[in-house]
Structure formats: structure tokens, C-alpha cells
Amino acid sequence: MPALPSTNEPFPGQLRSEKPRFACAGAVAFVALLIYWATLAPTVTLVDSGELIVAASSLGVAHPPGFPLYVLLAYLATLFPAASVAVRVNFFSALCAALASGMLTLTVFEAVIDTGASRLSSSRAAHKKKKGVSKKTVAVESRAVRAMIAFGPAIGAGLLMAFSRTLWAYATIAEVYTLNALLSVAIFFLLFRWRRKTLEAKEQAKGSNRGADDRLLNSAAFLFGLALGVHHVTVGLCLLGYAALVYGTEGLSFFRSKRLPRAALFSVAGLSIYLYLPLAAGRSPVMNWGDPRTLQRLWQHVTGKQYSVFLSLSPDIIKSQFDTFIQIVSREFGPGWLPLALLAAIAGLVYLFRRNRPVFFFLLLIVAADAAYSLIYEIAEDKDAYYLPAFTCFVIAAAFGVRWLLAAVAKIEWKPILINAAASLVLVALPVAALAGNLSFDNKSQYFIAHDYVDNILNSIEADGMLLTLDWQIYSPMLYVREIERRRRDVIAIDISLLRRSWYYDYLKREYPRLMIGAKDKVDEFMEDLLRWDQDPDLYQRDQVLNQRINSRFIAMVTAFVEQRLREAPVYCAQEIPTGNDSLDGQLTKLLSSKYQFVPNGLVFRVYGDHEFHEPPTAQLVTRGLWDGTLRFERDDTIALKVRPVYLSMTFNQGRYLAAYGRHRQAIETFQEVLNMDYGYKPAQQAIVESEAALMKTVANPR
Numbered sequence: 001m002p003a004l005p006s007t008n009e010p011f012p013g014q015l016r017s018e019k020p021r022f023a024c025a026g027a028v029a030f031v032a033l034l035i036y037w038a039t040l041a042p043t044v045t046l047v048d049s050g051e052l053i054v055a056a057s058s059l060g061v062a063h064p065p066g067f068p069l070y071v072l073l074a075y076l077a078t079l080f081p082a083a084s085v086a087v088r089v090n091f092f093s094a095l096c097a098a099l100a101s102g103m104l105t106l107t108v109f110e111a112v113i114d115t116g117a118s119r120l121s122s123s124r125a126a127h128k129k130k131k132g133v134s135k136k137t138v139a140v141e142s143r144a145v146r147a148m149i150a151f152g153p154a155i156g157a158g159l160l161m162a163f164s165r166t167l168w169a170y171a172t173i174a175e176v177y178t179l180n181a182l183l184s185v186a187i188f189f190l191l192f193r194w195r196r197k198t199l200e201a202k203e204q205a206k207g208s209n210r211g212a213d214d215r216l217l218n219s220a221a222f223l224f225g226l227a228l229g230v231h232h233v234t235v236g237l238c239l240l241g242y243a244a245l246v247y248g249t250e251g252l253s254f255f256r257s258k259r260l261p262r263a264a265l266f267s268v269a270g271l272s273i274y275l276y277l278p279l280a281a282g283r284s285p286v287m288n289w290g291d292p293r294t295l296q297r298l299w300q301h302v303t304g305k306q307y308s309v310f311l312s313l314s315p316d317i318i319k320s321q322f323d324t325f326i327q328i329v330s331r332e333f334g335p336g337w338l339p340l341a342l343l344a345a346i347a348g349l350v351y352l353f354r355r356n357r358p359v360f361f362f363l364l365l366i367v368a369a370d371a372a373y374s375l376i377y378e379i380a381e382d383k384d385a386y387y388l389p390a391f392t393c394f395v396i397a398a399a400f401g402v403r404w405l406l407a408a409v410a411k412i413e414w415k416p417i418l419i420n421a422a423a424s425l426v427l428v429a430l431p432v433a434a435l436a437g438n439l440s441f442d443n444k445s446q447y448f449i450a451h452d453y454v455d456n457i458l459n460s461i462e463a464d465g466m467l468l469t470l471d472w473q474i475y476s477p478m479l480y481v482r483e484i485e486r487r488r489r490d491v492i493a494i495d496i497s498l499l500r501r502s503w504y505y506d507y508l509k510r511e512y513p514r515l516m517i518g519a520k521d522k523v524d525e526f527m528e529d530l531l532r533w534d535q536d537p538d539l540y541q542r543d544q545v546l547n548q549r550i551n552s553r554f555i556a557m558v559t560a561f562v563e564q565r566l567r568e569a570p571v572y573c574a575q576e577i578p579t580g581n582d583s584l585d586g587q588l589t590k591l592l593s594s595k596y597q598f599v600p601n602g603l604v605f606r607v608y609g610d611h612e613f614h615e616p617p618t619a620q621l622v623t624r625g626l627w628d629g630t631l632r633f634e635r636d637d638t639i640a641l642k643v644r645p646v647y648l649s650m651t652f653n654q655g656r657y658l659a660a661y662g663r664h665r666q667a668i669e670t671f672q673e674v675l676n677m678d679y680g681y682k683p684a685q686q687a688i689v690e691s692e693a694a695l696m697k698t699v700a701n702p703r
Contacts, residue, residue, distance in 0.1 A: 011030065021229030024151055027157035029102030036094035036161070037434075041444040043451045044086045046473050046638050047381045049174040050450070050480035051287065053078075053089050054467050056174075057484060060285030061277055061292060064304040068276035069229040070176045085484050086443065089174040096178035097171030098162070103185040104392065108399045110192035112154065114199070115400070145423055149406045152427040157399035158340060159431035164391055165332045166384045176230055177385040182226035184235060184389060188396075191218035191242060195249045195358070214259055214681040215509075217246075221263040225270025233303075234389050237373055241366035241393075249359020274302055286483055291503035296535075297540040310378050321375045327636070328384050332391055333430065334437030341398050341430050348400030363393040381638055402426060407527040440632040447631060449639060450477040452622045458488045460602030460619055462574055466492040466515070466565040468558070469574035470585060473642050492565065496558065496577070496585065519560040529563045557587050562592065562607060569676045571607040575650055578605050600654035603646055613661045616654050623647065627677050628685070648674055652684055655691075664691040664698075 056074035110674035333341035655670030
């Protein structure tokens, strides 16, 4: 039978009482919510925000794995009769993150009581008496320090979690990760509480199993199944840690008993939340990603089959992901040059290894599993969110490190006022460092980048125009503008990547029936192959004839869209299409480039059927937050990697187009606009020199 933790240590009465602990957790959640509200994004943001809001507001199906629980709860948030729909869903994320921080406070309390880590050296008071300090002074000091040791680490851990870079970042936007964090921490809390209650019952029953109560464990199992309905990958990675904690509490007897399958049934009950997906798909909602009405499609959607290509055991990728991990961890809890939280976490793990092995292995296994998976999973966005389970464990370990340090401070031969001051400094250092280090990065109160990005593009598209794009940073927020704000519904917006998904055509036929009818023959030909590919994608990898045919039909269909729409209205494309590489999209680029001219038009290209000069319109781009200093972001942020470059390159392309037709004065003005955004943009600097030289040559050699 696993050894019981030491229970002969003097816990403060307040820590044994439920009410003060819940009051502390409530205070942490309240403070976190105030900070989140002050830094909340005022509208839609980049990446998946727009798509998730549309899915939630229409009770639809989001991208794999579908996030059924998130969609249902976020839908309830959209019903709140105040603010914009985006703000409502953003606030739902904030509420989940705040509750997660409060729940973490309770979790640390449970772990502390379980560990029996409330020991205060009784020799401290005795020594003070010898020094002539009054009994009253010693009593006051003792109560103050004991209260700090009892409550401080848990409160500090909750605030540290609240102000951590990743949780705070997702607390201010529409995303699934804060709900996922809340459920995960709630599972931690229930498991720690179950462990403590079980050990106490065993001690009272003198080692027998009488008095054991699995209601808390079964509740945790149910929440585990429910949490799988949010982000099953990161939730599932915690399973080894859960098993270690159960083993450390009950030994192998639990896994040999009927209690294990009973707990599994509770998890299955929670997992039934996925039944929402086929039910929602049957309603044909606006956002019906994957159309999971059949068992095969449901399985493919839930397992995220389309993302399996991002898994790799390549040493180069693992090394790259490890470098990313180190970079993210170093800035997670404050400035990278001040790794107080990480040092505290290491100290806490050492302490737990000595005092509470089950909790130590619980934390260690979750961190190891989370890190191992993330090292072989290569994605461009949201990478930091995959480390949230590990970060949560870091915070719990840091709480024990702080507690250990506080106990050491209490033993120092100082005056009471210095002891209290030192203890207070230890407590506030971690959350304050996190708050100060992350505020400028996580403050999204002036975040209009995604909305401005879409508006800048739509303002350059004439009535009834069609836009082709490969850029999810354009298409996702544009879905919000179109479906939620109901603006510019005259514009046909097509995501080229989604054209390779059969479910997308139901959306296109409903939203753009005239376009789809006009290109029906080409669409039907491609759909014949696409539906077959859905059933057996490996067949098209093995058979080069089929592979070439489906690619040719895809290009023919897209070309048909362009040809048909050009007869009625302008056609535009985002910059990735004219600048495609040697992939399938590159083949599309070559074909379109051979038939059409791409003229820079604001942040997109306009497609012309001739090769005459067309005066580019004067674009008044709104660039709030990109270069004015109101927002701060890292070099690996989506804004820096995918949005800023579009503004720079498209403005530069317009200048280059003007220069190619001898409009050098206009070109210089345009190149100067690029430098106004980024003075270090060398292509624009060089282009100005070339255009000025061309002007000088014209003056020197007039016709």
C-alpha cells in the first residue's frame, strides 16, 4: 500500500476550513477577470477566431475536432444582449480563464493539505523568547507568517497562472483553450481532493478501504470525457499523470477492481458530447466543417485526420520544435532574463519528490507527455496553447517552491517586520513579474488588426467582386464580417484550400448559387474525384494517373470560376496565388498567370484579361496596431509573420508595377509609403534609388 504523507504537521485552522480557501479562489478569479476585461479584444481577431464565432453563433460545426462543448457554451454567450457578438465570445474566454485561475488556487490548497507542507519551526518562537521579544510580538509575527505560508502560495499560483503569457493571450480572444484549461484544472482539483479524502478515510479506518468514496474520482472521470469535447489532444496527454496519482493513492488494487471500468463509463458519458456534431451537421448550419453526418466523416473529423500530416519524427523538426519550446517557456511567466517562476518550479519539484511522490510523478508525467507530443507536432499557429497543461504543472510546482522558500525565510534570525517583508516579497515577486512582463504583449484592448485587414481588402473590392485567397488570416475574420456583421455580402470570397474539402461545396452552393451553376460541369468533374479521394486518399497517392487527373480538374474548376465571374464583375486574389510555388497551388498560379494580368490593388491583386496598364486605385490603408506601438508582439507572432508582410509586399508591388510602366514619381511615393511602415524594408529603399535614377535619366534625355 502506498505510504501516507506526513499528517502530524500543524495546519493553520484557516487552511482546514473550506470557506477561506474558496474566498481566496474567488478573489483570484475576480482580479483575473478585471484584468482580462481591461485587456479584452474589442472585435474579431486572427487565426480561428472568426470561424469559431460563426460556428458558435449558428450552432454549427467548427474545424476538427469540432469542439462541441465549446460551441454549445459559446453559443450561450452570444445570446447575451450587450456588446458585439465578438466581444461576447471574447468575454466567455476571459470568464473561463478567470475561473481556471481560481480553480488552480483551490487545486494548490488541496495539494498542500495532502502533502502536509504547513510545518513552521517551533524553535523560531522559542528563540525569540530568549532574545527578550514579547509573547504578543511573537504571536502576531507567527500568525502573519503562518497565514502567508498557508494561503500565499495558492493565491500566488492562481495569479501567476492568470498572468502567464499563454492563458492571458487566449483569455482576451475567441478561442477554445481557456475552456480547455478550466476543465483540465477542475480535473486536477477533483483528483487531488479525492486523493486527500481517500487517504484521510484510510487513516481513520486504520488502513482498510472502508469509508473510501469515489464520487470525486467519478466526477473527474466525467469531466475528463467532457473535456475531450473541447481539445482532446491536450486533455488526453494528461492521462498518464492521472494514472500515476491514482496508483500513488490506491496502488494496483484500483486497476484490478471494478472501480476502473466504472470510472471509464463516466468518461464515456462525458464523451457523448460528440453526438452534437452529427446532430448539428444534420441542420446544415452556415459553418458545417467536415459535414460529420456519417460515421466515417464523424471519425475523420473527431480524430483530426487532416492534421496528421503535421506529425513527424524528423530530427530536424524535433530540434526546431524544441527550440520553439525553450523560447516559449522562457517568456511564459515574465521576462526571459528573470526566470523566477521556473526556478521556483524546479525547487517545488525537488520538494515534492522528497515529500509527495505521487504528486511529483503526476506533474512530471503530464509535462513529459505534453512536451513529447508537442515536439513532433509542427503547426504554425497556436503552438503555445499546446503547452498549457505543462505550464499549469509548472505553476503548481512553483507554488510548492515558494512555500518551501517561505518556510526557510521564517527561520531566519531577523526582526519580525523584516521577516514579514521578506515573506511578502517572495509571495508577490512571481505574479508581479508575470503581470509586468506580459501586459504589453497580452493587452488586446486596441486590437483591430484582423478587422482592419478585412476592411482594407473589402474597400478595394468593387461591388459583386470575387476574391480568391489561400490566407486563413483573411478568410476567417472575413467570415465574421460576412456572417455576423452581415456586411459586403455582395462579395464572393473563396478559400482555395477549402475547395479541396467536399463539405465546402454545400456552403458555396448555398451562398453563391449563380457562380456554382455557371461552373457546374467543372465542379461536378472535380467532385467525382474529390468524393472518391475522401473515401481512399491513398489510392490517389499510389495511382499517378488519378493524382494528375484530380489536380487538373481542380485547376480547371478554379479557372472556370474566374472566367465566369470576369464576365460579370471584377475578380481579385490575395498575394499567395500570383506568388505561388511549385506545389499544386503553383500550378494554378502558372496557368492563371499565362492567361491573366495581376494588377496590385490595395492588399490584393485585381485580375485582368488583358495586359494593358491599369491605374491602381489610391488605397487609404488603416494600419492600427501594426506599426504605431499600441500593440506589442513577438517576432514569431502571426501578425509579424503573416499580416505585416502582406501590407509591405503589396504596397511595394504597387510601386513596382507603376515603375514598370514608367510612372516613377508615383512609384517613389508608393515606395515611401512602404518605408513609412517599415523604414528598414530594403527592397523599397533600393527601388527608390532605381526610380530616382530613371527620372534623372529622363530629364537628361528628354524625348
